[in-house]
Amino acid sequence: MKRQMSKWLEEYRNAAEKKAMPILSFPGKTLIDAELDALVHSGRLQADCMEAVAKAFPQAAATVSLMDLSVEAEAFGSKIFFNNTEPPAVIDSIIETEEDVDALRVPEVGEGRTGECVEGIRLACEKITDRPVLAGIIGPFTLAGRLMDMSKTMIACRKKPDMLHKLLEKNTEFLIKYVLAMKAAGANGVVMAEPAAGLINPKFNRAFSLPYVEKIRAACEDDNFLFIYHNCGDTIPQLKDIPELTGIKAVHLGNAIDMEEALRILPERILAMGNLDPSNVFCLGTPELVAAETKAMMEKCGKYPNYAPSSGCDIPPATPMENVEAFYHAVEDFYKQK
Numbered sequence: 001m002k003r004q005m006s007k008w009l010e011e012y013r014n015a016a017e018k019k020a021m022p023i024l025s026f027p028g029k030t031l032i033d034a035e036l037d038a039l040v041h042s043g044r045l046q047a048d049c050m051e052a053v054a055k056a057f058p059q060a061a062a063t064v065s066l067m068d069l070s071v072e073a074e075a076f077g078s079k080i081f082f083n084n085t086e087p088p089a090v091i092d093s094i095i096e097t098e099e100d101v102d103a104l105r106v107p108e109v110g111e112g113r114t115g116e117c118v119e120g121i122r123l124a125c126e127k128i129t130d131r132p133v134l135a136g137i138i139g140p141f142t143l144a145g146r147l148m149d150m151s152k153t154m155i156a157c158r159k160k161p162d163m164l165h166k167l168l169e170k171n172t173e174f175l176i177k178y179v180l181a182m183k184a185a186g187a188n189g190v191v192m193a194e195p196a197a198g199l200i201n202p203k204f205n206r207a208f209s210l211p212y213v214e215k216i217r218a219a220c221e222d223d224n225f226l227f228i229y230h231n232c233g234d235t236i237p238q239l240k241d242i243p244e245l246t247g248i249k250a251v252h253l254g255n256a257i258d259m260e261e262a263l264r265i266l267p268e269r270i271l272a273m274g275n276l277d278p279s280n281v282f283c284l285g286t287p288e289l290v291a292a293e294t295k296a297m298m299e300k301c302g303k304y305p306n307y308a309p310s311s312g313c314d315i316p317p318a319t320p321m322e323n324v325e326a327f328y329h330a331v332e333d334f335y336k337q338k
Helices: 005-014 026-032 036-041 043-056 071-076 098-103 114-127 140-148 150-159 161-184 195-199 202-208 210-220 241-245 259-265 278-283 287-301 321-337
Strands: 134-138 189-193 226-231 250-253 271-276 307-311
Touching (some): 071 114, 071 140, 134 161, 140 195, 140 210, 150 195, 161 189, 189 210, 202 241, 210 226, 259 271, 271 287, 278 287
Parallel strands (some): 134 189, 189 226
16 A cells, blocks of 8 residues: 555654554464465465554554565575575675675576565555555675675674775665565565674774665665665664764664664654564563563653654564563553553
8 A cells, every 4th residue: 555654654653652663574464374495485375474463453553574684695596595594594695705896796686586575575565455555575794694795794894895895785675676666566665684784893884885775775665665775783883873874764773782872863753663573582582571671762862853662673473472462562661650
């Protein structure tokens, strides 16, 4: 369903009581009784999963199709390890030398599982019409870490910057095509996961991540399509560069960061979502722990008008549904008491 997302963002940011917007995708497999391996291979199941989550919980938006950070690397030719307990993972790097980068072919949307993910968004948009539907893609620097190996990518920032820029240009070319395909399929926005940027210092982030992120954002975002930037690193020093170097209007931050400190740094015009621990609290905790930690998070951050309650990252597949329910209830209770 087409929406004026610039207006939606303004209304959501200005709302005195905000519906929670966790990154809740993989645990939805429980609601449709699907195996994880089947879910990551089927656009139909991904749409069914998003619909089931949307029906079960009062989300502000249906987020995201799946935060599967292997999809784009697979389209470039990476080998992927699949199982039924954890999200898919890239097995080996395919980039060793600058010659490998020169020979790397930029794939078309539809190769690997990208076609299924686009189809999942198309079907989800038919099923979910009462709130925005947000797609998910990997960020350009994080994709480089999948294709080249993360440690080698970090070394390349210092020793092989020209090679790394060549790879990032190809990544960006593909990601623009991919996100525009999601947009054409009906998505109201996209969450770009760029967690690897949290591993590098601000200087390298300004050189090797943010310019390419901004190029993708500028190519896809308009009044009807929202771009959300996700970084789950301890990135306080990097936050000042976001409003200065990009047009990003919404960020999603991980639990490694002090959320209140981030809210003090970011201008009020930028919506800041986060950041309850997805593993130790959502997945491994009890409903009582989830409720207590959510209450503490809301009491600390809920006074900031541009804050939106969310998970710190994608909630793990094995997370009990009662823990997810406890999170939503705790957010609602905070606003009722307020």
